[in-house]
Amino acid sequence: MDGTSDDLANLGGVWLIEPLYRASIFTPEQFTEEQLAFAATASDFALGKVLPRVADIEGKKPGVLKELMSAAGELGLLMLDVPEAYGGLGTDKTTSMLVTEQMVCVPSWAVTMGAHVGIGSLPIVFFGNEEQKQKYLPKLATGELLAAYALTEAGSGSDALAAKTTAMEDGDHYVLNGVKQWITNAGFADVFTVFAKVGGEKFTGFIVEKSDAGVSIGPEEHKMGIRGSSTCELILDNVRVPKDRLLGRIGKGHKIAFGILNIGRLKLGVGSVGGSKYALKLAVDYSKERKQFNKPICEFGLIRHKLGRIACGIYATESMGYRATGMIDAFVAAGGRATAVGHDHESRVQQALEEYAIECAILKGFGTEQLDFTIDEALQIFGGYGYTEHFPIERLARDARINRIFEGTNEVNRLLIPATLLKRAVMGRLKLLDFVSQVKEELKNPDLIPLHVDGSTVGRERRATELAKRITCYVADIAIQKHMAELEERQDILGALADLLIDVYLMDSVVARTGQNVPSFGRDRTIIQREMC
Numbered sequence: 001m002d003g004t005s006d007d008l009a010n011l012g013g014v015w016l017i018e019p020l021y022r023a024s025i026f027t028p029e030q031f032t033e034e035q036l037a038f039a040a041t042a043s044d045f046a047l048g049k050v051l052p053r054v055a056d057i058e059g060k061k062p063g064v065l066k067e068l069m070s071a072a073g074e075l076g077l078l079m080l081d082v083p084e085a086y087g088g089l090g091t092d093k094t095t096s097m098l099v100t101e102q103m104v105c106v107p108s109w110a111v112t113m114g115a116h117v118g119i120g121s122l123p124i125v126f127f128g129n130e131e132q133k134q135k136y137l138p139k140l141a142t143g144e145l146l147a148a149y150a151l152t153e154a155g156s157g158s159d160a161l162a163a164k165t166t167a168m169e170d171g172d173h174y175v176l177n178g179v180k181q182w183i184t185n186a187g188f189a190d191v192f193t194v195f196a197k198v199g200g201e202k203f204t205g206f207i208v209e210k211s212d213a214g215v216s217i218g219p220e221e222h223k224m225g226i227r228g229s230s231t232c233e234l235i236l237d238n239v240r241v242p243k244d245r246l247l248g249r250i251g252k253g254h255k256i257a258f259g260i261l262n263i264g265r266l267k268l269g270v271g272s273v274g275g276s277k278y279a280l281k282l283a284v285d286y287s288k289e290r291k292q293f294n295k296p297i298c299e300f301g302l303i304r305h306k307l308g309r310i311a312c313g314i315y316a317t318e319s320m321g322y323r324a325t326g327m328i329d330a331f332v333a334a335g336g337r338a339t340a341v342g343h344d345h346e347s348r349v350q351q352a353l354e355e356y357a358i359e360c361a362i363l364k365g366f367g368t369e370q371l372d373f374t375i376d377e378a379l380q381i382f383g384g385y386g387y388t389e390h391f392p393i394e395r396l397a398r399d400a401r402i403n404r405i406f407e408g409t410n411e412v413n414r415l416l417i418p419a420t421l422l423k424r425a426v427m428g429r430l431k432l433l434d435f436v437s438q439v440k441e442e443l444k445n446p447d448l449i450p451l452h453v454d455g456s457t458v459g460r461e462r463r464a465t466e467l468a469k470r471i472t473c474y475v476a477d478i479a480i481q482k483h484m485a486e487l488e489e490r491q492d493i494l495g496a497l498a499d500l501l502i503d504v505y506l507m508d509s510v511v512a513r514t515g516q517n518v519p520s521f522g523r524d525r526t527i528i529q530r531e532m533c
Contacts, residue, residue: 012327012356013421015508016469016501017435019450020462020515026094026326027513028318029520035095042077042102050109057108057228058395060220065112065230066146066188073143078117082125083345087138090345092332093266093352094325100267101274107399108228110271115184116140118267119260120147123193123205126350127248127256132207136191148189150180150208150234151257158412160195160257161203165236167196173240174198176206176214180234186217187230193260194236195253205247205256214239225398262353262360264407266328269363270321272371275400276314279371282393283307283378290383297381306377313370315532319509321367324359328352358420361413362502368403368410375400414498415491421501422480422487436477439470457518457526458511458533465507472500 031039049071050057056064072078080096082088096117103110121140124132124147139145156162165178176196183192192208208215218233248256284307287298297303328349336348353360379386379393386393404410425432442448450466479493487493514533518526 011424011429013358013424013430016421016473016504017430017432020465020508020512024516025323025509025512026330027516028322029513029517030326031094031098035098038080038091038095039098039102041075042099045072045075045077046103046105046109050103050106054106054228054392054395057106060228065109065228068109069113069116069143069146072113073141078113078143079141081117081122082137082141083133086125086133086141088141092325092329093349094322094329097267097270097321097325100271101277104271104275105278106228107275107396108226111184111226111229111402114264114267114271115149116143116147116189119149119264120185120189120191120193122263123149123247123256123260124207126259126346127205128207131244132247136207140191145190146185146188147191147193148183148185148234149260150183150186150192150194152180152182153178154181158409161254163195163197163203165194165196166200167198167204167206167241168200169198170240172243174206174243174246176208176236176239176241178236180236182221182231183234185230186232186234187220189230192234193247193256194234195257196236198250202251203253203257204250205253206241207245207247208236208239208241212239212241223402225395225401227398259350259353261407262357265360265364265413266321266324266353268403268407269317269360269367270325272367272403273314273318273321275371275396276310276317276374279375279378279393279396280307280310280314282391282396283310283381286391287381303381306381310374310377311528312532313374315529316506316510317363317367317370319513320359320506321363323509323513324356324363327359328356331355358417358501359505361408361416361420362505364407365410365413365417365498366502366506368400368406371400371403411495414495417501418476418494418497419488422476432473432476435469436473439474442470457523457530458515461507461511461533462515465504465511468500468504468507472497472504475500 050068053064053068069078076089077099079088080091080099082090084090100114103113121137124136124140128136136145140147151160153163153165155164163178165176165180167174167176176194178196180194190210192210194206194208196204196206198204214237216235216237218235221231223231284298287303287307288296290297331352332345332348336351375393375397379397382391382393385391388394408416421430421432424430450463476497479487479497483490483493510533514526514529517529
């Protein structure tokens, strides 16, 4: 990627209009030894230190999560996204996501750690000034301080900008009043990113410390799943916050809130890969041990079919997820956008997350729904035993349900996907209209349509993908022409377009990964990948 100019061929969403194999994509087969070493360390910690404490975690034993966070900090697992200048490791997003993937054997723990290193710490990484970074990031990187993110209120969930929490100026301070709801880590967090309206109007971010007078924490929520994680109200009663803890600029809190949600969506999508892999392992192991009619149930066709479907879903989500992290890392390494204001590393990461917001939303939606499918099928393989607390699949089934609500509901993300893509098309950042014109010409002259099957291993799948792109763009054009300005209100149509776009990104990613791997590793070593594709 050329980081010195806005290279339109490398922008988010370009897979919709560009032919397959226009450029190579990043795949899990390209993980470096260093990245795999981080993943191994994280896996050893999750399986060796966290999983044995699952009963304590789910029972909300006091201090257990803080103890584990401290242990994770000692291993360096909390500092991957913190710049080196502030005591972190400053790794790429692929490494960060690989570590995220390993943590999901105990979702209550994964949520706790994820909230701290992601939405808890990253607002300061991306938007804090130098003094704020120097003060907080070194201790957040080690786990000496723990972080939380306070956006949601009783009346403002998806409509975050409808928040009622206020920040009134008073000399060298702002006085904050309001109640934040569903705050992960609230029970033990030391530092909160809080959003309030300055003067009751200007949506703004602040750093609030638990020790500030007027800060109080509500009782722990009793949740359906992720029971071990801390979820409480954050109550702000005339909390005086020094002006030097203003985060970013007055009235620009939406940039922080929505920018951070992109990384949360990416983490949820990739984390769902890890969750699905863990559930698949549980199901496979059980199906080998459980015997009916004098043989292991893994030998029955319908059980094998379930396991195969799960594996295909994992292959797809993994292909989509690490393709996205690869694009983000390449964007950052190339220097970001020349038209952007900042060019330091953190600014480039912000730009990358904004650039690939469509892919983050797709991953969040598809990944979390695939995880639910995986766990549901895995539980079915366990049969009646899976419905009891004696087997971990019951806990996973409860824990997974929240993911479709976290970080913007899947319904909201389905609206964001086509809306963002169409906005970029109107701005000229994505040459969608040119591609639609090409498709219309192909319809006039069918010989131009890529109906042929080439001689490659995945030729039929490549053809199907190219046709799916054309169908999706053609339908999108019809929707635009028919509904024009009203399209924004037609959620039924936007939702259908989102599903088409999700499918196209899935197809394009899976076929591209498989098509790259066959010549690299040979047909014999890619049999399973080719079958899943």
